[in-house]
Amino acid sequence: MEGLKGRVPSKESLIMDGKLFNALSDPIRLQILHALKIIDLCPCLLKEIAELSDSKLSYHLSILEDAGLITASPRKRWRIYMLTKQARSLMESQSKSISTNV
8 A cells, every 4th residue: 555655646746737738628728838838928919818817817828827838027017928948848838739630
């Protein structure tokens, strides 16, 4: 039994996995990630791309940040959102997976 328990991820690790899978389970958040894969963007442009209100965009950005998929950098009066290394890696592996399955 101890050998089995030792192979199961910790609760902390599973909590982070849950946040990641939750963040990736929504088409709007995937749309935001794809846009950020192309170029770093301010909220005003993300709002137009995703066709969301300010509050809805803020909600989705918060989930993506909490999952470690995006980060924001303050520039003058703006916050510019960009993918993290983890998100870039996930997006690249997803692209490769899709292209090999087509």
